[in-house]
Amino acid sequence: MPSEITMPQLSDTMTEGTVVKWNKKEGEKVKVGEELADVETDKATMPMEAFESGTLAFIAVPEGEKVKVGALLAVIATGKEDPGEIKKQYASRPASVGVASAAVGRGPAAEAAPTMQTTVKSSPQATAKAEKPKTSYNFDIVVIGGGPAGYAAAIRAGQLKKRVLCIEKENLGGTCLNWGCIPTKALLEDGAFVLKMRTEAAAHGVAFSDLRVDFSKIVGRSRTIADKLKNGIGHLFKKYEVKHEMGMGQLLGPHQVRLTNKEGTKDFTAEHIVLAAGARATELPGSPFDGQTIITSREAMTLPKLPKRLAIVGAGAIGCEFADIYSALGSEVTVVEMLPHLLPNEDEDVSIMLERIFNRRGIKVFLKTKTEKVEKISGGVRLTLSGEKPATVEVDILLVAIGVTGNVENLAAPAAKLELFKNRVKVDDKYKTNLENVWAIGDCISMHWPEQMAMGGYRHPDLAHVAHHEAVLIVERIAGHEREDIDYKNIPACTYTHPQVASMGATEKKLREQGREIRIGKFPFAASGRAMASGETDGFVKLIFDAKFGELLGVHMIGENVTELLSELVLARKLEATEEEIIDAIHPHPTLSEAIMEAAGVGVGRAIHL
Secondary structure (H helix, E strand, C coil): CCEEEECCCCCCCCCEEEEEEECCCCCCEECCCCEEEEEECCCCEEEEECCCCEEEEEECCCCCCEEECCEEEEEEECCCCCHHHHHHHHHCCCCCECCCCCCCCCCHHHHCCCCEECEEEECCCCCCCCCCCCCCCCEEEEEECCCHHHHHHHHHHHHCCCCEEEEECCCCCHHHHHHCHHHHHHHHHHHHHHHHHHHHCHHHCCCCCCCCCCHHHHHHHHHHHHHHHHHHHHHHHHHCCCEEEECEEEEEECCEEEEEECCEEEEEEEEEEEECCCEEECCECCECCCCCCEECHHHHCCCCCCCCEEEEECCCHHHHHHHHHHHHHCCEEEEECCCCCCCCCCCHHHHHHHHHHHHHCCCEEECCEEEEEEEEECCEEEEEEEECCCEEEEECEEEECCCEEECCCCCECHHHCCCECCCCEEECCCCECCCCCEEECHHHEEECCCCCCCCCCCCCCCCHHHHHHHHHHHHHHHCCCCCCCCCHHHCCEEECCCCEEEEEECCHHHHHHCCCCEEEEEEEHHHCHHHHHHCCCCCEEEEEEECCCCEEEEEEEEECCHHHHHHHHHHHHHCCCEHHHHHHCCCCCCCCCHHHHHHHHHHCCCCCCC
């Protein structure tokens, strides 16, 4: 059956195009993906590819001629048809208006602008009435943002053979890869190494004199790691044919996106648009960031020199991790938190142990304390604190880590009327915004669950691994795959202090407030042979089970490398494993993971080593 090739509609405003050059002649063989012609629109000249293989039987529009969108350009003989007969058939009548469609081409011009593929309409004869042109798009999916949500969405879309464009204003990988999750771990490991040398060398039979820390080299190592991973994402984009543009992406409305960069502006259309703009640090009221003395975690990663005195307002994961880093490297660190504990979202047993360890290391911790005033003074910052221990603290640098705010400024044009909620994109439990085929994922969203759902009243977690899974889920659903909803009550959380903190599920306090009958198993690393061998005996594994059915309800761990132990329990929870099944699973010896088996055993009186 012959296939008609029509003039694609590249955008909603495009009405006509010009055939600049035919790359194939009548009678020549054509393969799927070959460039048939170069077509010029009002924006650029782009290659047009063939969707089917066969013989180019008839060219309806000569080079240099301008035709309307949907007009017949050529016909391919795809079966056993006689190309000569098809040419006679079509040459004897006017070209019909066909259905238009646009896509990303794979020719050389694709680097400069979005390219398009031909629309193939299988029909032995032209219909008497012209068909109504259907809307067509430059891309199947445009993703705004190249962080853990954005690049994961783009790569998965590429794997599913979708025509995808990812727009990122700075570096692929976003905050997580470039300024957060990855490079901070390099700094944390270097800090832990230095701390061990200072405090434990003698116990390990190591003696030395004049230990010196080159802070610039420590920072440089973390930046090198971030750069390697950033380049790796670029490689994956090429592998899966993901188009990538640097610049600011802005939603103009359903199916419409504008790219703005140093070269100017370009508009694109897409069947689906995924907003993954991420978030940034929230300012302390009345104390705007200046990047020098009042800083965010981003500046804290590339300070020109090690500060003698550092204050951190906010004792969540970010605040505690930087307290760990700079204390280990030699700074005098003060942490200020309004709530009763460090890591306020963690189980109280975990928070209290971390507080003891921080105090032991000389980190000054002010809990139930409010920062009343921040003043810039000569050489630093003065903090006036109120609460249980009112104080005045003077430091060289103040790091503010009180939370994050969604990057929603200019994310959408006012005319788009994208609905926001508290500086985030408002979405329902399926990641839908209020606009057609516009989705949002990751740290830029405020998720609103229906009240009757189990997640009603919960807050969406700002975590890279959550953003990643949301990205894969939404792209697969767009592609027509069936996917289960994410269970946000069982999201793993990790803090990479030394010792580390890892958790999942409900805390003991929360469960008791709910009136649940629970059984708790708790095993200290002080009783672990592997922990003793490594000299890391601080901490414990705490598992909370339903008293009647043995269901795993909560996991709370503090200890060296407990973030690596958490995945076992995430999978156990996913597979609905009970405490008995965790006990009966043979854990290798000697490992830290045995503490999981032993903790489960404590709850039912089956622990062997405690």
